[in-house]
Amino acid sequence: EIVLTQSPDFQSVTPNEKVTFTCRASQNIGSNLHWFQQKPGQSPKLLIKFASQSISGVPSRFSGSGSGTDFSLTIGSLEAEDAATYYCHQTAALPGTFGRGTKVEI
Amino acid sequence: QVQLQESGPGLVKPSQILSLTCSVSGDSISSGGYYWSWIRQHPGKGLEWIGNIYHSGSTQYTPSLKSRLTMSVDTSKNQFSLKLTSVTSADTAVYYCARARGRSTSNYLDVWGQGTLVTVSS
Numbered sequence: 075e076i077v078l079t080q081s082p083d084f085q086s087v088t089p090n091e092k093v094t095f096t097c098r099a100s101q102n103i104g105s106n107l108h109w110f111q112q113k114p115g116q117s118p119k120l121l122i123k124f125a126s127q128s129i130s131g132v133p134s135r136f137s138g139s140g141s142g143t144d145f146s147l148t149i150g151s152l153e154a155e156d157a158a159t160y161y162c163h164q165t166a167a168l169p170g171t172f173g174r175g176t177k178v179e180i
Numbered sequence: 181q182v183q184l185q186e187s188g189p190g191l192v193k194p195s196q197i198l199s200l201t202c203s204v205s206g207d208s209i210s211s212g213g214y215y216w217s218w219i220r221q222h223p224g225k226g227l228e229w230i231g232n233i234y235h236s237g238s239t240q241y242t243p244s245l246k247s248r249l250t251m252s253v254d255t256s257k258n259q260f261s262l263k264l265t266s267v268t269s270a271d272t273a274v275y276y277c278a279r280a281r282g283r284s285t286s287n288y289l290d291v292w293g294q295g296t297l298v299t300v301s302s
Contacts, residue, residue: 075243116294117293117294117295120288123290124288129290161226161227163289165280165285165286166285166286167285168240168284168285169229169243170229171229172226172229173226174226175226
């Protein structure tokens with residue numbers, strides 16, 4: 075199965091800061107990489123689909139980039155409500171797999 | 181607006197069967213272009229994809245659970261279900277149902293249920 079490695083595991087940031095996390099796939103997955111935000115006690119929320127495509131209703135400060143094996147999620151100007159764990163998810167091949175997540179503390 | 185809601189026992193005894201149902205509202209489970217998925221999250225841990233089912237009944241399972249797993253769909257009730265046999269404490273998790281938009285691969289999970297905690301304990 076395809077392994078997704080996220081880094082860092084944890085990041086402490088300040089409001090208005092720009093932050094970028096990465097997700098590396100163990101093999102080429104094209105653009106079949108999606109990003110989710112999960113807050114405690116809530117289900118994951120889709121932020122970005124197919125590496126860089128925006129989702130209706132998601133603030134424009136969230137953006138994604140990458141293809142092949144290396145991907146990144148950027149929050150342009152962090153807000154307090156962005157405290158959460160962020161997961162990448164690949165659907166290029168079965169079984170679908172998730173990264174272990176990056177926890178963001180404000 | 182599409183909504184998904186998981187239901188089922190919150191406590192299951194070891195070696196027994198874990199059964200969950202996901203009720204879909206706001207869309208027909210028979211409409212094309214979607215797969216219907218199960219994902220779980222062990223306490224304090226990351227997400228694990230369990231499997232997909234199409235409205236035709238076609239399934240894809242994660243290899244690690246395949247021997248114990250059965251997914252089914254009831255289009256008349258607009259529901260899909262999961263059965264996991266011979267459960268152990270390692271199956272204790274929050275179970276989510278979700279809608280996967282696209283093909284069997286190259287899809288994305290755009291709508292999730294709220295999740296239901298299933299504890300395996302005697």
